[in-house]
Amino acid sequence: MSPVRxxxxxxPLPPFGLQDALGRRVFxxxxxxxxxxxxxxxxRFDPADRAQGLPPTGSARxxxxxxxxxxxxxxxxxxxxxxxxxxxxxxxxxxAHELVVFVLQGYRxxxxxxxxxxxxLGLGRARxxxxxxxxxxxxxxxxxxxxxxxxxxxxxxxxxxxIMSRSL
Amino acid sequence: MxxxxxxxxxxxxxxxxxxxxxxxxxxxxxRRASDRIAVLLVGAAPGAPAEALEERATRRLGSWPGIAxxxxxxxxxxxxxxxxxxxxxxxxxxxxxxxxxxxxKIRPGSLAEYLLLNAPVTLTLVR
Numbered sequence: 001m002s003p004v005r006x007x008x009x010x011x012p013l014p015p016f017g018l019q020d021a022l023g024r025r026v027f028x029x030x031x032x033x034x035x036x037x038x039x040x041x042x043x044r045f046d047p048a049d050r051a052q053g054l055p056p057t058g059s060a061r062x063x064x065x066x067x068x069x070x071x072x073x074x075x076x077x078x079x080x081x082x083x084x085x086x087x088x089x090x091x092x093x094x095x096a097h098e099l100v101v102f103v104l105q106g107y108r109x110x111x112x113x114x115x116x117x118x119x120x121l122g123l124g125r126a127r128x129x130x131x132x133x134x135x136x137x138x139x140x141x142x143x144x145x146x147x148x149x150x151x152x153x154x155x156x157x158x159x160x161x162x163i164m165s166r167s168l
Numbered sequence: 169m170x171x172x173x174x175x176x177x178x179x180x181x182x183x184x185x186x187x188x189x190x191x192x193x194x195x196x197x198x199r200r201a202s203d204r205i206a207v208l209l210v211g212a213a214p215g216a217p218a219e220a221l222e223e224r225a226t227r228r229l230g231s232w233p234g235i236a237x238x239x240x241x242x243x244x245x246x247x248x249x250x251x252x253x254x255x256x257x258x259x260x261x262x263x264x265x266x267x268x269x270x271x272x273k274i275r276p277g278s279l280a281e282y283l284l285l286n287a288p289v290t291l292t293l294v295r
Contacts, residue, residue: 051273052273052274052275053268053272053273053274053295054271054272054273054274056272065272068270068271068272069271088271090270090271091270092269092270093270098269098270098271098273099271100271100273135269135273135275158275158278159276159278159281160276160281161275161276
């Protein structure tokens with residue numbers, strides 16, 4: 001049984017800091033005037049770590065894609081001067097928002113992804129988002145685990161993918 | 169080389185450039201006039217969007233020097249495509265890789281998935 005999530009669930013509101021599992025001091029802040037840092041972040045992304053065709057490769061593709069992500073609330077995880085994680089809620093044109101989250105390889109499995117998603121849900125709720133959904137490849141157990149921990153439940157499946165959603 | 173191209177009409181987007189992407193990819197790659205290209209249009213009930221897609225596909229093939237033809241595939245597309253594949257020695261099947269979510273994630277279409285599992289020839293998904 002997954003825990004029941006309700007609209008009264010307490011979600012953190014960025015900015016705030018945390019210590020990751022390796023003792024690194026990481027700050028979570030709302031996305032804003034940090035496009036260049038995000039372009040650099042996605043350029044550092046290992047192509048082998050891409051999933052479902054994302055993130056795009058090369059700054060010429062990354063920039064317009066970031067503009068789409070910026071249409072909704074976003075959060076960035078910072079370690080020292082570098083963006084090491086990014087998550088966004090993209091309006092789907094049907095009253096809900098699609099959630100995407102990316103964490104740099106060296107920062108995965110340290111709790112940053114889970115915290116980033118919680119922070120994004122907190123920011124999203126504060127900005128009026130009422131429902132979030134996502135698609136994930138069914139063999140991507142690490143990602144599915146993060147989504148379960150952050151209150152997403154399986155809403156359906158399509159071939160090789162699972163659709164998960166939650167209300168805010 | 170015999171290439172079979174499947175164009176799937178999306179009821180939401182109609183005969184836009186995305187619907188023609190597999191054909192554009194094949195035409196861009198094809199260099200030899202000995203190549204044979206056949207285009208199957210699926211997913212379209214008779215009507216204006218299906219006619220628009222057929223017209224646009226035919227126009228794109230207009231400058232192609234090799235053998236080419238376009239036809240609409242009635243009935244149940246996945247099985248019909250396999251039937252066409254079984255009739256002649258095709259070298260490659262080219263289909264659309266599916267749609268994208270608002271954030272840009274690829275969603276393989278159900279037709280592409282079915283063909284990936286069942287087609288007896290090399291399959292190329294065009295994004």
